[in-house]
Amino acid sequence: MIDDDKQAAAVAAVAEVRDGMLVGLGTGSTAAFAIRALGERVAAGLDVRAVVTSEASGMLARQVGIAVLDFADIAQVDLTIDGADEIDARCFAVKGAGGAMLREKIVAASSARMVVIADGSKRVGRIGAAKLPVELLPFARAYVMRVLSDLGAAPVIRPNYRTDQDNLVADCRFPALEDPHALAAVLAAIPGVLGHGLFLDEVDAAYIASKGVVTRLERSGASA
């Protein structure tokens, strides 16, 4: 069962959490398993505080008894645990099917360590098959859509959807992702684009579970 694998990956990552840590909590169904697993450890006496990457994750974290701080007051997080839509052996990830990639990237960037958790369906040879979400300012919608179209991204505005920041998301399919860093730089330079789902430098490790077996990838290339 995919949910069992999501849970196994989540529990393995949550085992990295130590007393006193400030933990970043991701968004999505796999991250929700991590939030519940962390809640169980808090109930058993673990002393941690958290910041969250979405309103939904904040609600769940509070429900399971985790103390949630306002990220606006936080300059550094110890460990962030988050899901992904694709992850490859380089620890390059595509995120944002859940629409939280802007906050997720900020929290990941502020973190001393960021780990992705995923079931085996998310592991790919090279990222690039999943839709790449781009968050954009509603004011800039038509202009950004024209630029993304000119880049060959075939962008589609996510219907009836606003991010937690009340922005739009354009789901993109680029013909090839041969140089993801170059694409990330191009996207970041478009006025009106606020964020995108390419996580190329943020992910330190990944716990990926397939049929109950959890594999850990480290950015260095080592696995355990």
Ligand SMILES: O=C(CO)[C@H](O)[C@H](O)COP(=O)(O)O
């Ligand atoms: O990036 C995300 C949300 O913005 C999620 O982490 C990603 O979409 C994976 O979600 P799920 O664990 O539900 O498959």
